[in-house]
Amino acid sequence: MMIDPLSVFILLLGAATPILFAGLGELVVERAGVLNLGVEGMMIGGALAGFAVAHASGSTALGFLAAAIAGAALSMIFAVLTQFLLSNQVATGLALTLFGLGLTAMFGKPYEGMKAPAMMPGPLGLNWMIWLGIALVPLVWWFLARAQPGLILRAVGENHDAAHGLGYPVRRVRILAIGFGGALAGMGGAYISIATVLQWTEGMTAGAGWIALAIVVFAQWNPWGVLAGAWLFGGVTVLQLRLQAAGVAVPVQLLSMAPYLATIIVLVLISARQKFGRSGGAAAPGSLGRPFHALR
Amino acid sequence: MSNVFRAEGLGKTYPGVRANDDVSFAVEAGEIHALLGENGAGKSTLVKMIYGLVRPDEGRMALLGTPYAPHDPRAARAAGVAMVFQHFSLFDALTVAENIALGMENPPPRAELARRIAELSQGYGLPLNPARRIAALSAGERQRVEILRCLLQNPRLLIMDEPTSVLTPQEAEILFATLRQLAEAGTAILYISHKLEEIRSHCDRATILRQGKVVGTVDPRAHSARELAAMMVGAEMRLVDRSGRKPGAPVLEVRGLSTADGEGVALKDIALSLRTGEILGIGGVAGNGQEELLSALSGETATTPGTVLLEGRDLSAAGPEARRRAGLLAAPEDRLGHAAVPEFSLAENTLLTAGTRQGLIRKGLIDRKAATAFAQQVIRAFDVRTPGPGTAAGALSGGNLQKFVIGREVLGRPRALVVNQPTWGVDAGAAAAIRQALLDLAAQGAGLIVNSQDLDELLELSDRFCALNQGRLSAPRPTEGLTVEEIGLMLGGAHGMEVAHVPA
Structure with missing residues (x-):
């Protein structure tokens, strides 16, 4: 069997892109102290909206724009429920995932069997969404680590009471972060329908949103870690496909399991290191998942 | 014109509670002014109004002779009011410099900020390394960060909310030396506490609150701790009875x-x-x-x-x-x-x-x-x-x-x-x-x-x-x-x- 490393790497970049987008978005949301488990739902919403607009207009760029808007719109449901009505973030996020899957199953019916327009190729034969995803990593890192608004976002996520005490608008910062996370999740989902599968199928994100959530933890809330995690997951996905194609004598079901299994193993190793090791305390934002309510 | 801050008839009502009722008092330049009261007497609500965290229902405030009505803490800071919180308002995962930058309106670039922190902390005998994370600091050091954050803004009115509750008596002495030094430079200090001895030995005047109302403004040195406590509680304090105990086996x-x-x-x-x-x-x-x-x-x-x-x-x-x-x-x-x-x-x-x-x-x-x-x-x-x-x-x-x-x-x-x-x-x-x-x-x-x-x-x-x-x-x-x-x-x-x- 022959597996060419370069071609595997190029395929890996494609397989990693949806998770990279969704993971970076969720990272920003979590750094602002909000846990949105609705990534899967926002991704599938973006996948359908992006596919529909790209198909109707013939422009993939318009498709991704629509996907970003759809993802952000879905995230605003979560934002209103958790930030204004103070609902439980875990339950609301799960509901958003179920809602997104159900909604797209219904509205997606007419699009089944249609074909997506071709992606515009970018430099080195890689499409421009791959490049955009990679470019977002240093941008998000720079924003969080160096820019004043990023510092405020981290402060809100770290200790929302103290941030409020200093006069920062906790709720507004969080809503903006949730919207950004939704937009990136939507674009990540659309990458699957427009650039990878090239058509719409019900439930096509197949757990990518959950992998993205796991990768944020794997990354210890660091954008470069999200890139590494996305590449790791993409690599395992591509490798198992290649092994399947090469006809290795391992049951297909086991090979298909590999990416998810890899994610679980990495998460276990990281928790073990945090518990027994030297890494000196978890990197999770201090106010992650806690509701904020200011008395006026 | 020596009034730095003046409150007239401030009132605030929460559902079921009259937290502040017709509160009037003034803080002068260069004095350490104590705000004294039991838990629930309305001290916190009052300082939150001064710092712009809570809006008063009625009454007026004036800062340096001009009307003052901050709608949020940033406005309060811009006007020259700074506050050190009782429960530290610091971010554990961030560095000293980042924490201080968050408390400033227009933080200078990092290198410049680090230099100013080092300079000021040496000047006040509060040594601090700007690059350290808050999580690694002791309670006393954390408080230094809060104080420095305030001092970097050159406040006219500095509010301290029960700052000595986390300090040893010696650390508290050092804090008071710093406060005295600031007061002599003309800053007005509003000092909130219920520790009577501390107020008697360090504060120039004390305004006493009881059930949201001002009982009076007095010279704490002219009264005994018992008298101050009686004003706070509104009744004579009962002395505890230690008799009748015999240590045995x-x-x-x-x-x-x-x-x-x-x-x-x-x-x-x-x-x-x-x-x-x-x-x-x-x-x-x-x-x-x-x-x-x-x-x-x-x-x-x-x-x-x-x-x-x-x-x-x-x-x-x-x-x-x-x-x-x-x-x-x-x-x-x-x-x-x-x-x-x-x-x-x-x-x-x-x-x-x-x-x-x-x-x-x-x-x-x-x-x-x-x-x-x-x-x-x-x-x-x-x-x-x-x-x-x-x-x-x-x-x-x-x-x-x-x-x-x-x-x-x-x-x-x-x-x-x-x-x-x-x-x-x-x-x-x-x-x-x-x-x-x-x-x-x-x-x-x-x-x-x-x-x-x-x-x-x-x-x-x-x-x-x-x-x-x-x-x-x-x-x-x-x-x-x-x-x-x-x-x-x-x-x-x-x-x-x-x-x-x-x-x-």
Whole structure:
């Protein structure tokens, strides 16, 4: 069997892109102290909206724009429920995932069997969404680590009471972060329908949103870690496909399991290191998942 | 024109509470002005209004002679008002420099900010490394960060909300030296506290609040602590009665007790001997092993054989329930969550620790009638203000729940009782009642260990005093004749702080 490393790497970049987008978005949301488990739902919403607009207009760029808007719109449901009505973030996020899957199953019916327009190729034969995803990593890192608004976002996520005490608008910062996370999740989902599968199928994100959530933890809330995690997951996905194609004598079901299994193993190793090791305390934002309510 | 800040007729109403009512007072340039009052007297609401966190319902404020109505803390800072919070408003995962930048309107570039932090911290004798993370700093150092954050804005009015509650007496002295230095440079300082001695020795004037109203503005040096307390409470303070106690035979022996390094502080080779009828006071700044000691004695943490003996019986291997049955009871400081389940009714909460001792649980079945009766007994004996035993613990105010939790253990007829922070967050009247109950319990022949950060309380209650510092317990000293300065030294002195130099 022959597996060419370069071609595997190029395929890996494609397989990693949806998770990279969704993971970076969720990272920003979590750094602002909000846990949105609705990534899967926002991704599938973006996948359908992006596919529909790209198909109707013939422009993939318009498709991704629509996907970003759809993802952000879905995230605003979560934002209103958790930030204004103070609902439980875990339950609301799960509901958003179920809602997104159900909604797209219904509205997606007419699009089944249609074909997506071709992606515009970018430099080195890689499409421009791959490049955009990679470019977002240093941008998000720079924003969080160096820019004043990023510092405020981290402060809100770290200790929302103290941030409020200093006069920062906790709720507004969080809503903006949730919207950004939704937009990136939507674009990540659309990458699957427009650039990878090239058509719409019900439930096509197949757990990518959950992998993205796991990768944020794997990354210890660091954008470069999200890139590494996305590449790791993409690599395992591509490798198992290649092994399947090469006809290795391992049951297909086991090979298909590999990416998810890899994610679980990495998460276990990281928790073990945090518990027994030297890494000196978890990197999770201090106010992650806690509701904020200011008395006026 | 020496008025830096003036409030006229400020009022604020929350649902069911008149937090502030017609509050008027003025702070002058160069003075340290104390705001004195019990918990719930409206001090916090008042300073939140000044700092723009809460908007007053009525009344006016003026800063430097011009009308002042901040709509958020940033506006307050821009106008020249800075505040050091009681519960630190710092971000653990961020560095000192980042924390300070968050408190400034227009933070300079990083290198410039680091230079200014270093310069200012040296000038005030508050050494700090701008690149360190807050999580790695001690309580005293964290407070320095808060103070520096304020000083970098050159405030005209500096508000300090109970700043000395986390400091040793020596650290507090250094803080006052810094404040005095600032006041002499013309800053007005509004100092919130309920520690009367501290206010009497360091503040120029004191405005006293009671139930949201101003009782008066006085010169604290011209009044005794008793007179100030009477103004705060609105009645003469009852003196606690220490009589009727005779230390007898040892009841609780602790020998070579150490715990493993875990989340908190490890206990290191603790030894103590508690006699019947005696109260042993343990002082220390929070986070030096108080909670760990209570857990090791109550049985929550496993202890090695031969370390905890009650009346000669080795209880080291016994769990909390077995220790309670033997007569070793404990009241932890975290009332909601550790000492009581907030969602449970008071009657159900009695079952948690008094279940078998009071016969409320028989053959594994709960006797609800007995539990309700016992809860009723605690409520009556300790004057807990609540509709009845069916009320959820979480619905009680902090002070009332504290009375209930302590009462539950005291009425459990312990042979030895360990109490952490018995009057933390409790108003002065209730605190006196709790202290009296502890003294009465000792007079009936029980041995008590009281962990507290309130040194005056320890001096008032205990027969012997030990200091707990980084998991080590000092040798006990008789309280009689012990001064606060000596206690401060036992607590570890000033933790590496230096006295302020003249600023550059």
